[in-house]
Amino acid sequence: AQSVTQLDSQVPVFEEAPVELRCNYSSSVSVYLFWYVQYPNQGLQLLLKYLSGSTLVESINGFEAEFNKSQTSFHLRKPSVHISDTAEYFCAVSRTSYGKLTFGQGTILTVHP
């Protein structure tokens, strides 16, 4: 079975500063990797995903994540955050052969002015 560890439960940061949200996974088979974002009292929205190919994936709002197979990591980064990025972020993994997702515990990103 796979598992996901998000190393930081909360990350406070000032506006326009860079941020990295860390995610490590364990799996004995090939996986797909996802980052979801959840704004207060809303459902989860897909932010970006790694399926295959280039190990660096980007979202439309400036986030990027890099798949590192040797370190089994999929950290999420943004070079300059905005107040509107304040949300909870979830890393998730699924085996390529089977549909269920396993989620990390979430990281609450709080951007201060």
Next chain:
Amino acid sequence: SQTIHQWPATLVQPVGSPLSLECTVEGTSNPNLYWYRQAAGRGLQLLFYSVGIGQISSEVPQNLSASRPQDRQFILSSKKLLLSDSGFYLCAWSEVGGAYNEQFFGPGTRLTVL
């Protein structure tokens, strides 16, 4: 395009009362359906998933049950709520045989058991 609905949006129920939360998906056929619970500081816990009408798999033993009476309808129920059932309940769907296992989430139901 596909959409997913959940209702009610919020619910306050006394301990021992019954529960019924509903989820419906539009714009797709025969989706995989999922119920998650999100408790404060505990991430997302998969409760049930369904690959077809009447087919329910339970992930954890609990006070809840799920049913899928129609292809795009998924219901979460309880006969008697416990305080520990409080949380944010999320329904999600994914394509059957979808190559990438991406799940799409509904807006959620906030349940408070008093």
